[in-house]
Amino acid sequence: MKPQPPTPRPRPMRDALLERIAEAMDHDPALFFVSADFGSPVLDRIRARHPDRFVNVGIAEQNLINVSAGLALEGYTVFAYAIAPFLTMRCFEQIRVSLALLSTVRPMNVNLVGVGAGFSYVVSGPTHQCYEDLTLMRALPNMTVYSPADHATAAGLFDACVDRSGPKYLRLDAQPLPPLHPEAAPLPPGGFYTLRPGRDLCFVATGYMVHTALRVADRLEAEGIAAAVVDLFDLSGFDAAALCARMSASRAVVSLEEGFRGRGGLDALLFDLRARHALTQPMLNLGVEGGYRFELGSRQELHEQVSIGEQAVTARVRAFVGDRQQD
Amino acid sequence: MPEPAPTPDLVAALVAKAHHVWRETLRIHRRAPETRLASSLSAVEIFVTLYYGGLVRTNPANPFDPERDRCIISKGHGSICMYPILADLGFFPAAELERVCQAGSFLGGIPDPVIPGYETVNGSLGHGLGVGAGIALALSRKASTRSVFVVCGDGELHEGANWEAAMFASQHRLDHLNLIVDDNRISMLGRTDDIVTLSPLRDRLASFGWDCVEVDGHDVAALLAALRDLKARHAGQPKALIARTLKGRGVPGLEDMPLSHVMNPPPAQIDAILAAPEGGGDA
Structure with missing residues (x-):
């Protein structure tokens, strides 16, 4: 090319x-x-x-x-x-x-x-x-x-x-999405990009939700919470040690996927990774909640309804980080 | 492998081979009752004719030789009779036949493509025709003259994916694709006509654009003639041979019984058949 x-x-x-x-x-x-x-x-x-x-x-x-x-x-x-x-x-x-x-x-x-x-x-x-x-x-x-x-x-x-x-x-994704990475550059061999660092928490997101994670990270930054964002694009061949190292550099992990939460998707992948590598940070798993829906709305509105919209994620993460700080 | 001429000698040799394979299939089932006997006995003459009648070109020394004909055995569990055939052709040592269904053997109750000579996975029914159509499309794009045979049961034609593949094959004029239906008219819980009938199968396939013939699937001479004619025809249509067969053929109490798929003849009956000088049956 x-x-x-x-x-x-x-x-x-x-x-x-x-x-x-x-x-x-x-x-x-x-x-x-x-x-x-x-x-x-x-x-x-x-x-x-x-x-x-x-x-x-x-x-x-x-x-x-x-x-x-x-x-x-x-x-x-x-x-x-x-x-x-x-x-x-x-x-x-x-x-x-x-x-x-x-x-x-x-x-x-x-x-x-x-x-x-x-x-x-x-x-x-x-x-x-x-x-x-x-x-x-x-x-x-x-x-x-x-x-x-x-x-x-x-x-x-x-x-x-x-x-x-x-x-x-x-x-x-079926929709045009803003570019995140340079064109025609080789993909990182570890199967993921780190789009921004952050010691308070590490978003591990995939697909469209990487864009949401970036927006939420901006919001949290204004509140003094430093959030890393990982774009995990290879869900089977990723470098487990490198991803664990990346996750361990933050105090907590938040998984974010545009799929049902708790049903074997990205969250299960990270649970397994965490168990295998004996990681100890707390983890929050965010994905589609509430089952099937027939409502019409913008993608952002639909995401808010199923708990993966920018506002919903920000609120959940804010509470999660706050709980951790009180511990 | 050059095609032997269809002489009376060849037919006689095929009849003798079918008889041997029929007995060996019983012998395997006697040792490994987990195997499906009835649906394997209905296909003995079909497979014997394909593999010994010069129809499926094989290279046992190199099972994936590009110059082989591809034979997709879609009626996976109903092809235990292929075990003695493949052993006899040299795909694996005949001693393996003693170990069917035993730990460490590659010859399972349902054949898988870990067996030399098996091309694809067919323990789950209704996949062979689609995969065979894809192979036939690839061979046509590569201008290969090798043929693709797919052997399926009639019961598995209840799976709708077959009919997707049937439409596809005629659309793309896959005239190196040959479907052989082991039409024993019985699936697991009874006669297909009582479950969901496939009749008139020949008309149905023809209406999907297939060139169809129908023969007695236990008449080796008829099978040989029909299959040779089918293989040689390249007129822009996929081809099907409907072989009228009897499930459990040759075993009294099993043959053509509606529940024969799940019936095991008593071991003593099999022993008696195998002990008889002519070995029972009339295959």
């Missing part, structure tokens, strides 16, 4: 990743793109230039996975593309059997690219929103799980998709 100057404008993650794929497909005949009737303007370029290696299976996610598995068994590096909840839940058993199980004994490279993390399909309601996918994909022991927070990270993940064998899930 040609180096490009940083662009400050918000961009959809999928555009950045699909541009990398489209460019690579021009010279790498081993790449194959399979869509479950889901598109984007950048995808049109792939369809037009590589009709032999682009297939739309229709609204058929089960077949999306099995066809992708077949292509991968024959040596193709496959990108399978669909709306995130349908890609991870409609065909979970195909993912388990034909990707996770089969790739244990046969070399395969299938990259599941799911668009629509959390509430990012804001007005489409809970069918199109996705709060369970991190839990489900994490449940598969050999599934690589990526959850970028901006388009630069999403684009950078392309290299890992091609270079690393095995099944992978990329959880992409």
Whole structure:
């Protein structure tokens, strides 16, 4: 990819990743793109230039996975593309059997690219929103799980998709988000960025919630609370020792995810990490609370309703830090 | 492996091989009653014809030889009869057949692709056709002339993913893809016609764009002729052979019984069959 100057404008993650794929497909005949009737303007370029290696299976996610598995068994590096909840839940058993199980004994490279993390399909309601996918994909022991927070990270993940064998899930936001990281820079090998330091607490956030964590950290800073912010984009292959060191540099840890709280997502990952490494700081876990909802509102309003909005998080963290200070 | 001519000698050899495989399958089940016997016996002639009739090209010394034909055994648990076939072809030592379902063996109650000669995971039903379609698409893009065979049971066609794959295969004119349905008309809790009928299966597949034939799945000569014709046809359509079979074939009390899937013949009955000079059955 040609180096490009940083662009400050918000961009959809999928555009950045699909541009990398489209460019690579021009010279790498081993790449194959399979869509479950889901598109984007950048995808049109792939369809037009590589009709032999682009297939739309229709609204058929089960077949999306099995066809992708077949292509991968024959040596193709496959990108399978669909709306995130349908890609991870409609065909979970195909993912388990034909990707996770089969790739244990046969070399395969299938990259599941799911668009629509959390509430990012804001007005489409809970069918199109996705709060369970991190839990489900994490449940598969050999599934690589990526959850970028901006388009630069999403684009950078392309290299890992091609270079690393095995099944992978990329959880992409559907909305354009402001850039957090320089474009075309290599991703940090530890699987996370530290966006700001802070000795009082350390936010470990993923995806869109990294942006929320940054805003909350600004608010808390004005109140004299120094909050670090970690953008954890690799939920399976991160450097555990480095992340533990980062977390231990703060007095407390706050996990923040756009998924159901306490159901096996980022919070479970951190609980396990904490237990394995005998970390002792207190931890607050924030995620979607209150179950399924059908209310309409802006993403920020919806987030406030389920306890992950900027105000809700600020209040919860403030109370958490205050409680700790009284101890 | 050059294809032997379909001579009467070949048919006779296949009949003898099927008889041997039928007996070996009973023998395995006698030692490992966890294996599914009835659904494995309905497919004996299908697999024998595919693997000894010059249809599935294999390379036991290199099971993933790119020049092999791909055979996806979608009716996973109903393919215990493949164990003696794969051992006989040299995929693994015949001594392994003594250890089915034992600790340390790779031959389980349900076959998995840790077994040399098995391509994919099929303990869960209804995945083979979609994966096979993906393989066939890949081979067509690489201009390979190798064939893909998928062997499934009729019961597993209740899984909707098969029909997603069936539409896909005809849309993409995957004419190196061959589906063989072991149409024994019985799934676990009874006859498929009493559960959710798949009839008329041939018409249904044809309406999905498949080129279909139907034969007696225990008639080796008919299977051989039909499969050779099917494999050679490349007319822009995926192809299906519906093999009319009997579940538990050849075992009195088991054959075509609605609950045969979960029935185990008494060990003494199997011993008696295996002790008989001609070994029972008429496979």
